[in-house]
Every structure is written in C-alpha cells, then in structure tokens.
Amino acid sequence: MNRMRQAIAVMAPDGKILGADEHFFRHFYHLHVNRGLLKKFIYDAEHGRMISYEILKEENEHVYVQATALCNKEGALQAIIVTYQHEPFIDMRLTSSLSSMASEFTFILSSDGEITYVSPSAQHVLKCANEVCNHELFSFVHHEDIPILMEKLHTIYAIKEKETTIECRWRTREGHFIWIYMHAQPLLNEKNEIEHVIVVAKDITKWKCCEEALAKLKNFDSLTDIPNRFYFETYVQHMIQQKKPFALCYIDFDKIKWINDRFSYQAGDFFLQESVRRIQKHLQQEDFFARIGGDEFVIVLHDVNKETIVARMEYLLQSFVEPFRYKKHVIQSGLSIGLTFFPQDGTDLDTLLKQADQALCYAKERGKGYHFYHPQQNRKTMIEQELPLALLNNQFYLCYQPKVSLDNKAIMGVEALMRWTHPTLGAISPLEFISIAEKNGFIFEITTWVLKEACRQVKQWQAHFPTLKLAVNLSPFLLNRKEFVMHVKNILQETQFPPNYLILEITESGLMENIETGKHILTELKQIGIQVAIDDFGTGFSSLAYIRNLPVSLLKIDRSFIRDITDNSKDATIVDTIIHLAKSLDLQVLAEGVERDEQVSLLQKMDCDFAQGFYFSQSLEAEKLLQWLEQHNQSKEALH
Numbered sequence: 001m002n003r004m005r006q007a008i009a010v011m012a013p014d015g016k017i018l019g020a021d022e023h024f025f026r027h028f029y030h031l032h033v034n035r036g037l038l039k040k041f042i043y044d045a046e047h048g049r050m051i052s053y054e055i056l057k058e059e060n061e062h063v064y065v066q067a068t069a070l071c072n073k074e075g076a077l078q079a080i081i082v083t084y085q086h087e088p089f090i091d092m093r094l095t096s097s098l099s100s101m102a103s104e105f106t107f108i109l110s111s112d113g114e115i116t117y118v119s120p121s122a123q124h125v126l127k128c129a130n131e132v133c134n135h136e137l138f139s140f141v142h143h144e145d146i147p148i149l150m151e152k153l154h155t156i157y158a159i160k161e162k163e164t165t166i167e168c169r170w171r172t173r174e175g176h177f178i179w180i181y182m183h184a185q186p187l188l189n190e191k192n193e194i195e196h197v198i199v200v201a202k203d204i205t206k207w208k209c210c211e212e213a214l215a216k217l218k219n220f221d222s223l224t225d226i227p228n229r230f231y232f233e234t235y236v237q238h239m240i241q242q243k244k245p246f247a248l249c250y251i252d253f254d255k256i257k258w259i260n261d262r263f264s265y266q267a268g269d270f271f272l273q274e275s276v277r278r279i280q281k282h283l284q285q286e287d288f289f290a291r292i293g294g295d296e297f298v299i300v301l302h303d304v305n306k307e308t309i310v311a312r313m314e315y316l317l318q319s320f321v322e323p324f325r326y327k328k329h330v331i332q333s334g335l336s337i338g339l340t341f342f343p344q345d346g347t348d349l350d351t352l353l354k355q356a357d358q359a360l361c362y363a364k365e366r367g368k369g370y371h372f373y374h375p376q377q378n379r380k381t382m383i384e385q386e387l388p389l390a391l392l393n394n395q396f397y398l399c400y401q402p403k404v405s406l407d408n409k410a411i412m413g414v415e416a417l418m419r420w421t422h423p424t425l426g427a428i429s430p431l432e433f434i435s436i437a438e439k440n441g442f443i444f445e446i447t448t449w450v451l452k453e454a455c456r457q458v459k460q461w462q463a464h465f466p467t468l469k470l471a472v473n474l475s476p477f478l479l480n481r482k483e484f485v486m487h488v489k490n491i492l493q494e495t496q497f498p499p500n501y502l503i504l505e506i507t508e509s510g511l512m513e514n515i516e517t518g519k520h521i522l523t524e525l526k527q528i529g530i531q532v533a534i535d536d537f538g539t540g541f542s543s544l545a546y547i548r549n550l551p552v553s554l555l556k557i558d559r560s561f562i563r564d565i566t567d568n569s570k571d572a573t574i575v576d577t578i579i580h581l582a583k584s585l586d587l588q589v590l591a592e593g594v595e596r597d598e599q600v601s602l603l604q605k606m607d608c609d610f611a612q613g614f615y616f617s618q619s620l621e622a623e624k625l626l627q628w629l630e631q632h633n634q635s636k637e638a639l640h
Helices: 022-027 035-046 092-099 120-125 130-134 146-157 205-219 229-241 256-262 265-280 306-318 349-365 379-390 430-440 443-461 476-480 484-495 508-513 515-528 569-584 597-605 622-639
Strands: 007-011 017-020 052-057 061-071 077-085 104-110 115-118 164-171 177-188 194-203 246-253 288-291 296-301 324-326 329-331 335-342 370-372 396-405 411-422 426-428 469-473 502-507 531-537 554-557 588-591
Touching: 007 022, 007 104, 035 077, 104 120, 146 164, 146 177, 146 194, 177 205, 205 229, 229 246, 229 288, 229 296, 229 349, 246 265, 246 349, 256 265, 265 288, 265 296, 265 324, 265 329, 306 335, 306 370, 335 349, 349 370, 349 379, 379 411, 379 430, 396 443, 396 622, 411 430, 411 443, 411 622, 430 443, 443 469, 443 476, 443 484, 443 622, 469 531, 476 502, 476 508, 476 515, 484 515, 502 508, 502 515, 508 515, 508 531, 515 531, 554 569, 569 588
Parallel strands: 335 370, 411 469, 469 502, 502 531, 531 554, 554 588
Antiparallel strands: 007 017, 007 077, 052 061, 061 077, 104 115, 104 194, 164 177, 177 194, 246 296, 246 335, 288 296, 324 329, 396 411, 411 426
C-alpha cells in the first residue's frame, strides 16, 4: 500500500459508518474508534476546528485522523467527515499535495443538490478550491452528461433510492474534462428526509482512454483506420432493422496479390492505405466506408438513386487512373465494384453480400469497373454458391416418370428425377446444376440423397405395386469413387429396399470416359443384385460389341432417334437394328421420349421392351405419381 494515500469516511454521531471510499474499506475499516475520541471529533467539528489525532494501529503503526462537521439546515450535527492517512496533518497544503497520489475522493451534496464539502484529494484531482461548495453540481458536468446525472440523482432525491452509480465528465479549472465514476448514497434524518448525499468518486479517465482504445481496436481496421467488418455488420444490421434503403458497394482492388508478390507486403499496405485515401475524397458525410477483408472493402450509400450512383462510380474509377508511387516504383492498379440494393435485391446482410459479390465477379469477368446486381446475369455464379446449401435448406425434391411395358402396358417402374426450387431464382433445371455439382465435387452428396429419398418413397409404393422398379441416374464422376458401392449398400439396408428392384442409369459417353474403374464398380453393383442401364444410347462412341463385356442389362435408346422414327426411315432402321442386336446379347431395351401413339405401335412391332415419355406421363411429384399409378392400373384392369 502507498503510505501517502488518504481515505475518507462519513461517520454518524454514534460512530456508525454511513459511507466511505474504497481505500478506507481496504485499509482502515477495521480500526476501532473509542468513545472518547469520537466525543473529541464531535466537539471539534461542532466548533469548526480541524485538529488531527493519532491512533495507534497494531504492530505500532500510527494512523492520523482528522474530522469535519456535517450539519443539517438547523445547524445540528448530522455526521462527521473523517480523513485518514499515515502521516501527520502538518499543513493543509501538504495534505493536498499528498492526496494527489489518490484516485478516489469524496464530496457531499446538500438536500438542494449543492456541493457542501469537497475532500482535499477531490480538490486536487478536480483542480478546484473550496468555493466550489457554493455552486450547483451541474455547472461542473459536461452538458451531454447532465441528463443522465439528473436522472440518477432523481432516483435518490425523489424516491429515496438507497444508492446509485454515475459515470460522467467533470470540468476542471483549466477547462478540460476528466471522467469520474461516482457512488452516491443519501443520509436521511429522523423524518426520513434527505439532508445530504455522500458521493465517493474515482478518476477513471485512464480507464476510459483504455476503453476507447479497445473500442477502436474492436471496431476499426488498424492499417487503414476505417471501420472493420464487425463495425460494418453492426451498422448494416441497424439499417436493416430501421428499414432504411441503401446501396451496398463491394470493392475489390485488381492487383493487390501481384503488388505483394512483385514488390513487398509493405508496398501492398501502402497501396491499400493510399487507395483508401483516394476513395475517401469521393465520399459524402453520410457514406459508410469499411474494410471487411484483406483487399475487400464496402461502401454503404444512403442515396439510392441509380443515376447518381453511376456518376459517383465513374468518378471513383477515374481516381485510380493515376498510378501509385511507392519509393522508386510506379504501381498501376484499378478496382472493380459490385452493387446491390436494400430492400429491392435482398432483405438480409448475407444475401446482400452474396449479391454484391456476384455483381463484382460479373464486373471483373467482363472487364467493366462496376456492375449492378441482376439475378439472371449472375445466375450461374449464384447457383455455384447456393448449391452446397440447397440440400441443407431442403430446396431439393424428387419427381418420378413412369416406365411402361410395351407388351402389356404394365408399369415396369419409375425414374427418379431431381428438381431444385430456389427462393430467388425459382426453378433450376438439372441441366444447369448437375454439371456444376460434378465440377465442385458435390455430386456425391446429391446422388446419395436422391438414392435414399427415392428408395424410401418407392419402398412405400411397393406395398401396393410390388413389382415396381426404381431407376436413379448415376454420374460418371462417381465411377472414380470406390466408396460409392459401400454407400449404396448402406442405403439399401437402411431403407430395406430390395436391390434387384434398383436400376442405376449411366450415360453412354460417361461410361466410355471412365471405362476401367467404371467396369469394376458396375460389376460390384451387379453382384449386389442391382441392374445397370446405359442411358442416352446412340449418342456416344461405343458399340454393342463393346458393351456386351460390361455388366449391363438394359439399353435406353436416346430420344433423338425416337423423335422422328415414324417419319425418317434411317432413324427407324437404326432403332430396329439396336433393338435386335441388344436382344441377341440378352439385353432389354427402353425407348426414351415417346410422345405419340404411332411411335408406340412401331416400337411394339420392333419388339422393344419398354418405353417412357409424355405419351404415358410427364414427370410427377410423389403424390401425383401415386394417383397416376392407381389410375393406370384401374384403366388397365378395365380393358381386361
């Protein structure tokens, strides 16, 4: 403990402690004040004298105390203000000098809110003299803090709140402000009226400076001194909650990686700092500018007039025409900007950021400096970004197209077809997203999901249609995934789906591209009992002689041959040849894209086994497909 520090306590005439600062409770609270010394305090206080007394503490340590009277309006003694310290009170000037070591101080407010007592330490810290006692408290408080101070004091003076705490800025004699933390507690008389309020205060200016520094670290980027991602997200969320329209500009500098690699990271930092300064020259007072990543910056514009924004973006791009000069180097770099609007384009921050990023990518791909988000123009980018989330968000669903036996019109099975409905883009065709899924590796998760859902659904239908088979398309990319077979086994076991009723369809071209590993995986699947079909047959470069060595049991003739089969003799000859050669190899044949009655008649004559197409039914969702199955069976029975 610093032996030069003072402690202040407010004591009732009976010796009870009414209030004190932290230093008193930590170092002097355990001292015993005997009745004789208390009487001396009272006597000296009532006669206006400030005489110090010495108390012998344990271990022969001396403590010096000094008392000051605190009287009510009638002049009766209500309390005694006692000052403790470890050195004699030789001179009040010395006392004030010593008290400068303290960060805590005490003052007393009257029932009218005037300051009636200021401790020596408070006089030093606040740089004020005794005349402060004759002024109102509010004259020393920063005008912005007066409302909260009035509210806090009201809780004491109006409703006699036992205690309250206040933080406010106090003006010193030199005119600058310091932060103080005050703990206020009322003294009540026998009528339960407030006579005085004891305030124990602490100078927390340094703490506040630290808080401000921490707040800056939390909310501002250290390199560019502009708001960071945390501050940006807080700001935009507030804008969204207030439903205030704004434009979000996503900025990316074109050559930051090249600058770092070509020159140095110091050069890269210099470039970012200078780029920020150039952008700031074109900002308006209400604009919000932030750095949310390494070379990712955003501007929030409150003016959402598109023509105005276009003009501002042009000026912004023009400001980067002049090269940057770092030491002896000349650096030429531009920027790209993607823009989106709240609430027209999106109503949440994640969506707006994705849209602005898509517009930015579109601008970079086309070499244009800025671009406004447009759903259709950014469709492919959006599909790429949203595809991994579609499964989690239950945006996928299945449709089923029936397959019919041409011999007796009996239902042979159904083909599961995947569909995707996006909340913004609407219906997305498999032709759009399957190739993307194959490219980014997500096709494995999609296929296993389709297989599990379809097996579960068709298993239920088999209770009424026991011979119903299920066909699922198999991406050629899965022919390189040896673990795929194990996943199929697990799904069949989990759904209790009979493997001999499952057909996995793979395109002819896809199979030819992965022939070695594909043959091995298809053989494993056949050993389980699963059938394998060649889809879109006739469009690839294989031959029936080659396919006969593969574990295939069904050929699906591509719809391009079936479409003109009744009008084009060459197509008819090709289809007839495929069917008869397949039969000779003990392969069944299915015709795709059947739409007319005359096509069905001709295929029956050619001894084709199965067909599917709009002639029978388009692809249907599960509930409607079940109705179709029931109606088809009823009509078939009626014919017999």
